[in-house]
Amino acid sequence: YFSRMEPKSAFLLLVLAACLTPVSAGREHERSVENRVRQFIFDNYDKYQQGQLTHRMMKMDVGDALGRSYKEVKANRDLCLLIETEVERITQVCDEGRTTDRNCVYSQILDNKEEL
Template sequence: WRMSKRAKPRRKSDASPPQRSWLPILLCAVVALGAALACCIQFEFKGDMFRNVASTDRQNRAPPSETLGTTATLDEFRAAAVPLVRDYIFDNYAAYAASKLTFRDMKEFLTEPLQMTYEQLKQDELSAVIEDAVDTISNTCDGGKMALDRCKSRTALLL
């Protein structure tokens, strides 16, 4: 491969600009796209107007004390629900040990004595109370492998 006499090697001043010159422009474009996407997530286009989804959701969400029922606070709910959960599990201990009881069964049972709807019991704060009581029994009684009498005596001090 010999160079012809006509072709001259390029000088540095004739060289094309380095490939990295587009990098700052691309970086700015990505940042702008991210900001636009963040705005689109926060605002929802509805017809001719934008609606601020984040603030609307906060306004529609009632404070926890209002979501617990008409007269109950979270502590009152815990005081009423935990003994009912314990009794329900102990009354159905064979099904519990065989993993046949579900949280749905338990919440449906709790609706009548607590005078609350199933939808109210599905709320995060209330579900957490129920799940904590079940977890305490499950951990203390080895998931139902322990004898019922022994399980009752071990959980009596905890719940």
């Protein structure tokens, strides 16, 4: 198909494809990290309520899921910010752990979909 296209058109198509692919792949990666943080807090909600979960523990869990070391996760500012942002959302939705129902961890998903 590209061989029959004008060179300029083929180039623009390739540039467009290159620009769009990382965005969707990036958002998919973000969602997998957000889901991992949610699952970690859900699975450890009792400790979360008692203030016994640390960002380090979450970064280690995310790192395990991504096949990265804690140091690699810690060095990645974007990844750290994503984890911290998700923890802040959960903290707000679950009223800083005062909510007794651990399902509050996932209730924000509905809120985010409504915003879209």
